[in-house]
Structures are given as C-alpha cells and as structure tokens.
Amino acid sequence: MRRAMNIVPGRSARLVLAVLPFLLIAFLYVSASAERRVANPNDKLLPPVSEMVASVTRLASEPDKRSGDLLFWSDTAASLTRLGTGFAVSAALGLAFGLVIGMLPMVTAGLAPLVAVLSMIPPMAILPVLFIVFGLGELSKVVLIVIGITPFLIRDLAMTVGTIPREQMIKAQTLGASTWQTMLRVALPQTMPRLLEALRLSIGPAFLFLISAEAIAAENGLGYRIFLVRRYLAMDTILPYVAWITLLAYVFDFALAKIARAGFPWAYVQEAR
Amino acid sequence: MRRAMNIVPGRSARLVLAVLPFLLIAFLYVSASAERRVANPNDKLLPPVSEMVASVTRLASEPDKRSGDLLFWSDTAASLTRLGTGFAVSAALGLAFGLVIGMLPMVTAGLAPLVAVLSMIPPMAILPVLFIVFGLGELSKVVLIVIGITPFLIRDLAMTVGTIPREQMIKAQTLGASTWQTMLRVALPQTMPRLLEALRLSIGPAFLFLISAEAIAAENGLGYRIFLVRRYLAMDTILPYVAWITLLAYVFDFALAKIARAGFPWAYVQEAR
Amino acid sequence: EPKKEFEIAWTIYVGWMPWPYAADSGIIKKWADKYGITINVTQINDYVESINQYTAGRFDGVTLTNMDALTIPAVGGVDTTALIVGDFSNGNDGIVSKSAKTVAELKGETINLVELSVSHYLLARALDEAGLSEKDVTVVNTSDADMVAAFKAPDTTTVVTWNPLLAEVKAEPGANALFDSAQIPGEIIDMLAVNTQTLKDNPDFGKALVGAWYETMALVVDPGEAGQKARAAMGALSGTDLAGFDAQLAATKLFPVPADAVAFVSGPDVVTTMENVRSFSFDHGLLGEGAPSADVVGIEFPGGKVLGDTGNVKLRFDPSYMALAADGKL
Amino acid sequence: MSAIRASGIYMEYGDQIVLEDINIEIASGAFVSVVGPSGCGKSTFLRMVLGQERPTRGTLTLDGDPLPGEPGPDRGVVFQRYSVFPHLTVAQNVLAAYEFDASPLLGKLFGARRRAAMDKAMHLVESVGLGPHAQKYPSALSGGQQQRLAIAQALAKEPKVLLLDEPFGALDPGTRAQMHALLKPLWREHGMTVIMVTHDLKEAFSLGTRVIAFDKTRIDPQAPGRYGARITYDLDLDPRSPVPVLGFSRPLDPVTIAQEKARSVA
C-alpha cells in the first residue's frame, strides 16, 4: 500500500473526481425541486431546470420591451465593464502600494497601519459618504469594488515582498541596483505571480461588491437583475444568473491561473514535479 | 546617502509616521463637517464630533426603554458572539479542508474545483435559499459568515501546504511518518501561521458578512443598529458604530498578529532581522 | 393540517409597528393563550426577504402591501388571505424632486426608486394622471435603505419613496414634494396576510391575530398616556421617537376599529385598485414572464367576486375575521 | 538485507537526458561513494533510489523486489540542501524520528516515553556537536550546523539504506572527521547500505568500500542535453570482496566509447 499522500490520480480519474461533486449537487437540487413542486405546483423557490432554461433563453434572445436590448447580454456587458475597470484599478493600486510598503521600511511605518485600518472599514456602512464623494453613477460602482478588494491586495502583496529572501535584496545591491531598480527587477517580478493568485482570490469578493453596488443603484447589470427580480422571488432568473456569475468568475479564475503559469513558469516549478 | 530600502525608522519615528495619516484624515473630516454645517445647519451627513460623542454616550450609558439594555454594549456582544462563532467554525473548516486538499492529490482532484466554484458564488444572491435551509435565527448569520470566508481560507491554506518544500514531506516519510502523521506534524504546524495571517485578512470580510446578515434579519447587533438608523441618515450614530467596528477589527488583527509571532516564532525569523 | 405553533414576520413600517408592540407587551400571548396556541412574531429587516420567506413557507403570515401580496406569494402559488387590512397610505409614499416643480416637469428626468415596488406603482399612477408614461422618464433601481443618502448625492434629482425615508428626503434643502399617495387614496394598502390553507385548518390562528391587532390598535389611537407610551415604544422600535412616529401616523389612514376595515374591504374601491395594480404588475412582468394576460391569477373579493382566473384564485380579501371582531364575537 | 540493483535506468527531464542506461548492483552492507562533475545527475540518482522520482525507463530493485515507489523508513536521506523541519527545534527535529514510529495517532510522545526518546535524541544531537544549540530553531543555525542536524535525523532511524548527498560539504575538516567517526561504526554495526555523493575524493576513498563515478561519455555540442551521464568508473575497495585489492571492476567497454564518440561528432 502506498501512502495516501503519494497516490496521484491519472488524467481521467482526475476528471471524474472533479465532476462527481457537481453531479451530486445537481442531483440534490433536482430532487429537492421536484419535491417542492409536488407540494406547491407554483413553487418559486427551487424551480425545475426546464423553467430556468426557458427564463434564460427568453432573457438572452428576446429583446426587452422597454429598451430593446437582449437583457442577459446587456446585463453581462455592463457588469463585466464595471468589474474589469475595478479589477484593473485595484490591481494597479495594490501592486504599487504593496511593493512600496513591502520594500521601504519608512513607508511601511507610515502606511501599513492605515491600510490595515482601512481594510477593516465595512464599505457598505459608509455608503452615504461614498455617494456624496463619487456620485451614484458608474464611478461609485467601480469605487466600491476598488475599496472592497484593494486593501486586501495591498496587504497581501506587501507580505509577499516581505518573504523574498533578504539575501536576494542584498545580492541586488551588491550588483549595483538602486532601491528603485531592486523594486522593479527583483521585487516586482517575484510579486507578479502572487498578484495573480491574489486577484484569483479576489474574484469572489469583487463580484460580491459589484452585485452590492448594483443592488444599491443601477439600471442594468447582473446584480441589478438579481435584486430586481428578487421582488417577485423569480428564482428561475436568479439561479441561472448566479450560475452564470459563478461560471464567469470560474473562467476568470482559470484564465488567471493559466496566465500565471505561462507567464511565470519559474514560480510553479515545485508544482510541476 | 543610504538607499531608501535600507533606512529603517526608529521606534518613535515609526509611531509618528503611523499616527500622521490618521491625524490628517481626522483634520479633513472636521473641516468638511464644519463646512457642510455652514451651508446647512441641519446637515446630517457629516455630523461634528461632539454630536457623535453625545449619541454614542447615550447608547452606551442610558438603558433602552424597551429592553432595558445598554444598546451599544448589547449590540456589540451580540455581534461579537456571531462573529466569534463564525470565525471559529470557518477556521476549523478551512484548516481541515485546506490540509486535506493540500496534502492528498486524490482529494485535491475531487474537491479543489468544487471549492473554487463555491468560493465564486456570491452568497448575497442566494440568500432566500440559505434562509430556508438554515432558518432566520442566529444560525443563519453564522452560516453567512462561514460561507463568506471559508472558501478563501480553504484555498489559501491548500496553497500554503503546496508550498512546503517537497524535501520535507519526503524527509518525514523516511522518518517513518504516515500520511496522517505528516499532515499532523509537518503540514499542520507549518500552516498555522498562515492560518492566522489568512484569518487576519478575513476579519474585514467577516464583518461585512455579519453586517449584511444583521441588516436582513436580526433584532440586535452592530449591523442591525446601523441598518435601523440608516433610514434616518443618522450618521451621528452610524459613523461611531463604523469606527467602533473598525477598532474592534483592528484589535483582532493586532491580537492575531501577536499570537502568530508568539506562537510560531520560527515563521517570523526573517522579519526579526 | 391543524397545528399549535404559528410564525408571523413583520418589517419596520409605521402601519406594522403595532405587531412588535403587541408581542412585547404580551397582547399576542394573551390572545394566543385564549385559543390555546402559540404565535411567534419575528422581525425581518429586509422587507422583500420577509415576503420571500413567507412565500417559501417559513412563515404562516407576513406584513405586506396589496401589490406585493399579489406579485410575490399569490403569483408564487401560495394561496394568501388578506386577514387584517390595517391601513392605507395617505401621504406615506411620495415623489420628491430637486429639479422639477410638478409631475409634468419630470419628463426626461432620471428617477431613483425601488423598482417594482409600490413606489414604482405610485410613479406610474402620477405620470398617468399628468398625461405622461414611464417611457418619458428613466428609472434607476435604488435600494430603500440607501435612498436618503442617494438623494444627497449631487447627481440625484428625483426620488420616489416612503416614510420615514420620505420625511428625511423632504427635509433636504431645495426638495419639492410633487405627488404623494394622498392623491390616490386607498390604493396602497398595508395588511397582514396569512396562508389561506393554514387559516382554513386553524381558524383560531386568525381569531387570535385579529383579536390582538384590534386591542393594540385601540392603544395606537389612544390620545391618553397609555397610548402615548405605546406609540413612543413603537417609535423607538422603528428607530425614531414619539414625535417622529406620530408624524408618520398622520400620513397613514388607519382603520382603528374593525368595522371600518370591513367596510373598506367590502367596498367597490378595492376592486378598482386591484384592477390597477394587476395591470401595472402585468405590464412590468410581475405576474410571471410567461403570463398571457393579467388574468392568470385570480383575486377574490368579499361576496364571491373574482378578478381573473376563477380556477386559480390565490389572493383573497376576506373580512370575515375582522367582522368577528367588529361583532365582538372573539 | 538491502541489496540494490539498477537495470537499464534512464532519467529524462523533457528533452534533456540526465542519466542514460545505468546498470549497477550494490551489495547489501556496501558503502558506495558516488563522485562526478557538478550537474551530471548524482542527486537525481539518489532521488530515484529514495523513491522520490521514478526512472523514465528501466527498473530498480531492492533485494530483488521492485523498489517501493515512495520513500519509507527503510531508506534514510540527507539532502544536498538542508531539509530539516523549520518549525521544530534541533532537539525536536531528531525527536520526531522516534515519535512517528511510537505514536501512530498523534506522532507525539508524552511523559516517560517522551523522556526516554528525548534522551536518545539528545544523545544524537550531542554526538553531532549540536548540544549547545538543542533549543534553537534551524533558522538560527549556521549552514554546517543545519547539515549536521539533518545527519542526526537520518541516523536516528538506523535505516537499511542511507542516502547521503554531499553530507559533509559544509563542514570544516575537524567537524568532518568527527562526522566520519560517527558514521563509520554505525554503518558497520547495523549493516546499512550507504550511498554517499561527495566531491572530496579523499573522503570517497577513505569511507567507501566502492567508488563509482558518473560522467557523460558523449557530448553533442549542438544539443548538450542529448546524451546523459553513465557510470564511467567503478572501483571496488572492499577487502572482503572477491578481488580484495583496489581495482577497477566493470569499466565501460572501450569499443563502445569510441563508437559513441564517433557518433556524437557526426
């Protein structure tokens, strides 16, 4: 008998194992849905798959009466634009501040406590102030995402910079590197893989903040639709939208994982073995 | 001139630097508040500090007419109980699943994709289903916190286990360790510091989920009070509550950081230099 | 099937604050004991969530408006009875603008409101009366909890909302109240709805609720010290004080005695109102996206009159329990 | 009994062939010194015997049975790069070797049993000269001190096969001699089979009963990864062996070398 830790599944076993829990969940859902339908034929909480398909098909292929848009796609486009902008801004801020805080003890002393405190403020609770400063338009939605995930990125990346062996920083200096060059050529590239990993971990929260922002004030977007139809418990729309968000998020996650491995192979050597 | 990266502030300089940005923010607030009061003497958005103090003093020292409680303290107690339970459950789940997923390739294949997908589901969007399954009592509030932060913990800890050098796992096996023993004596202790770090990063999100849960169904708690007075835009209560939440969160953060350094000195050797 | 323990949910709104007061002060327990049952009163902060939970079967009764009773539980196949009609909004809902002075001036404006709520309905009615339609404005769905703050944002010009948010919004410098529910009296009805099947199986549940309600209502309208104390407690529960609560009450047409409510429910205006509501709901897709016409769900009124599909009656206005109270038969 | 036999072993990383057609039989109880230029695949060979990596071709047997494809307590190792547990102190690092066996559930000993095991561990710690540092974490140790700790750890299990990858490389001559003095009697008493990679030829010859050298026999200048290393020399020093004199045993067939040189130039 080999030790459990040494048993590595093959390609196909891996696939089967990955799919199994999802099948289980699907099965549970279908039976729970059927059960509720028996009790109440109009039950809205767990609609059967057929209704969800119908509902999504309609949203995705029939133009809306009011705006003429295909709602499913226009919602997706609006949300992804906000999310993409928020992500890009957060990544840039997180990387810049994370590097500077991680590298320069003076800046660490000045900013690390501030960032720690800022990361603890629940953004939802100070929305009124945010509205006044950033208005109610697209900007405030992007800002909510940025406020939501940037402190995490900054703290995580500053920590990552801190774990680069001191010997490397010293080595760079003996090779004549200035602080700026050390940051650019030693710290930055070694932080990039972790940035991508941290972004992966932030996808969930980013969607959460996006949805919250869209629930608070919006005219379109995935979160807007979910909260709008919640007014009549249209789970046949909500659940597919949630599934779609999850799928989108998972695709991003997967893409970021692939990009990280393609762009920074040296960071994943251990994994490859 | 020394390189910026080598300039380490002394004890007192560090303190001054840390306090500076907070003073700046306080100053900005006070002047913005005064300005708004000049324009509108009844402005509620940025109340002067005196009003906030008065409001908190009332909540913290005058018993509520209805229940006889000191609301500020009973809210804090209720919220901290929920938060503490949620945190404890999440930490236990995160550690257990993180270790198992990180150590056993078979489990990784089966559960890692599921956890990745679960971490992407925005919990706010499926609240109706959660409430039906877990009820509307204390349980569902704790569950929301757990659902909110556990996937992050699991993924982060599984990743951490993955970065333990293979040589150590091999070494443990040559010393006769079974999979279980390797997990217990090699992986677990080396994951603990990261668990504490991950918990630190989760404090913000945990409060966020707590507040959201309390805003939807609760009769007390910090989030409930904020939600309750929000309809009157009583920023003189909301802002102190937010500050209090932030302070509590920061204290936890600090405590976890200290515990980590005291309990796992070997993990912070690099830092000490 | 008959049972002994019942759950009702309430949310913070002036017309529903008697419920927590009745629970706190023991009135509910008194009446429940009288019928040998237990009634648990639970506060939910999120209004929609409370209705969703009722619809999903977690509660036997819930406080809601006539429109939401139609569009959520009734459309969701949960046969629902309007057991207690407590009041209608008489100025509690309104349109407030920083830019427009009349409803007609709203043309082309962006309006923040909770979409598909009674606010939306109020706006539709207001525009209708001014000869405009919803196409002439842009509505932005805005969460009720953030409405007051949203109105403070410089780029927000017009909101539709309800009390106590409405009072806060009106107090903003430069705000004009354009229209309110006093101009469409009786159309926004606040009530306690219960599951019809549960009620049928457990008439005592309905009797206990009605009994407790009207005992509490007596206190709400009592100008004396006991009434003031009760109203002060209700005000505190909703995050304000006696004065604030009284101001909200002033914009509410209460039915303090059961006979008034019976008369209102049995009158013809309710039918007209529900006709308006269901056509608004149908136009906005609230009756289910697949609904062929406003007739899919039947609404039953006293005397057997039914709007819509008689084979699928899911919302019933049933004054019989209130009538028992009016007749002193509880 | 712990005889190791490698037949037709190849190890390839992608395009690069590291080891090529390795055939060797190591008798039970032998002390084999492995030498060879840097990067020729010595550590790779040890990793395969350890069970950490599998050869891409060929078979490895231990006492005639296929080598277990995973590391185990029968084969101890000292890695080239220090691989002690950073979260355990020096004493705990060695103690762990006793604890895994004795406490299947917790991997931790308590009370009297712990004291007994700790005595054994401390004895080993002192014999590698780390007594004064027993309570330090590895990060506070010098390079050589860490390496000595790894040696103590590996010896604690008294494995049948001991794999050493430049174990004494970071030690000064004095400490090195001390380590030799520690290892040699243990090897003799327990009949361990030892495979030790070293760059110190004196050490290789003074400790080993057999010295084997790995090296590339052919090099294609255009594709340096195309040919792997082979065993180029194999010297048996054991006075108990059939030919009890120092001598080459089974050197590479010179014809083959010539042929291959010719091929690699072409």
Next chain:
Amino acid sequence: MSAIRASGIYMEYGDQIVLEDINIEIASGAFVSVVGPSGCGKSTFLRMVLGQERPTRGTLTLDGDPLPGEPGPDRGVVFQRYSVFPHLTVAQNVLAAYEFDASPLLGKLFGARRRAAMDKAMHLVESVGLGPHAQKYPSALSGGQQQRLAIAQALAKEPKVLLLDEPFGALDPGTRAQMHALLKPLWREHGMTVIMVTHDLKEAFSLGTRVIAFDKTRIDPQAPGRYGARITYDLDLDPRSPVPVLGFSRPLDPVTIAQEKARSVA
C-alpha cells in the same frame, strides 16, 4: 584601493556572543582565506563586511572610512546558500549585473546595448561551465550549478572587495579547479580584495595570500553562548609581504589565552 580594518568587533545574538573582540587589518589586494569550525561565526563576519549586519560593538573601516552600512557594488558576494534570482534564467541572472548600472531607470537594456551586455554575460556563463544551461531557471539547476551561477554573477561587477562563503563547497574537484583558474587571474588583474570562507585547507592555502582561523578560545560548559570566537591563527603567505616566508603573524598573546582559560574555568 580597498583595505579593510576591523577594530574591537563584537557580534552578539541576544545572549549568545558569536564574535568577540575581532581586530584585523586586511591589505588592499589581499586574498584572505578564512577557516574555522562550523558555527564559529565565519559567515557572520562576512555579513558584517558586506554591510548586511552591524557589529554590536567596534568599528569596521574601508580605506580608513567607516564601512558603508549597506551593501553596494563595491563589495560582491557569493552566499553560502545559493541566492540567485529565481525568476531570471541563468543568462538573465548574470545580465542583470550589467543592466543595473547601465539603465538607471528601467534596470533593463534593449537593442544593441543589450546584445553587447549579453555577450559579456554569456562569456561569463560559459566560463563557469553553464553555457548549455543558459536558458534554464535556477530551480532546474543542480546545487553546484547554482553556486557557479552565483560566482559568475558576483564576478560580473568586478567588485573591489569580493566576499565568498564556501563558494566551491558543492563542486567536484574538476569543476573546482576550473573555478580556481577563473578566479585567480581576475583577482590579480583587478587588484580585488578577496575574503573567502572555506573548509578545504588545501584550497585555503593554495589560493590565499593569507589564512586566518576563527575559533573559540574559551568555553564555559554551563553557558556555551557566553564566549565568542576570535582570530586564533593568522598566517601570511604573501611572497611580497615584509616577511616573505610562510609564517605566523600576530598570533594571540599566549598570556592572554592562559588568563582567559583560567577565567572560563572559574
């Protein structure tokens, strides 16, 4: 010019005194071999000269001026544990040494200047025998290969002072000789001051113009950390030195040793 002088240097980690009252003058252009038992503080001494750590007492000067308290391009280093950049290939690791200087803003060269620098870098890479591995990341290198890469990197800057911590420890004799042959002429041509820690006495004597030994002169068995290491031997081998014969220069005063032994026993 790069003469180093240490006066009254102490290094303490908490309670433990590692180095005690070190006084030494190293002439510009000297090649100093440092030997001593494992854990006596050789690496610590190098770290201080490098500017990575500050002595707890005493002063270090370079050509009479206090030693800059931070590392710089005037002092190159090869650490005992490999410290190459994991995110750069072998060629890029060496190239970086040229890039920092030539491109203050980006720390990166492009076009013709990059090709020129790359030629120099590749030359160095080949001279340490890593030509075939130029495109690999350090993680795919053997231990000795990584160490050679670190040597190439340090040599690229032609520093005034070169600090080597067991640079050849992981190399086989052949490669080691190659490295000696690479280092020696560079040292001579550029007049570098080299301080090299080694455990190979032969290497210490064959490369160095001066050999110094660190060791503890007193040991308190109750508190092993109480006394630190000192310079116990200092041999000048330079044929150009005032006494052009191999001989001890400035050994420890025997009276002092005796006094201290007595004290440590008391």
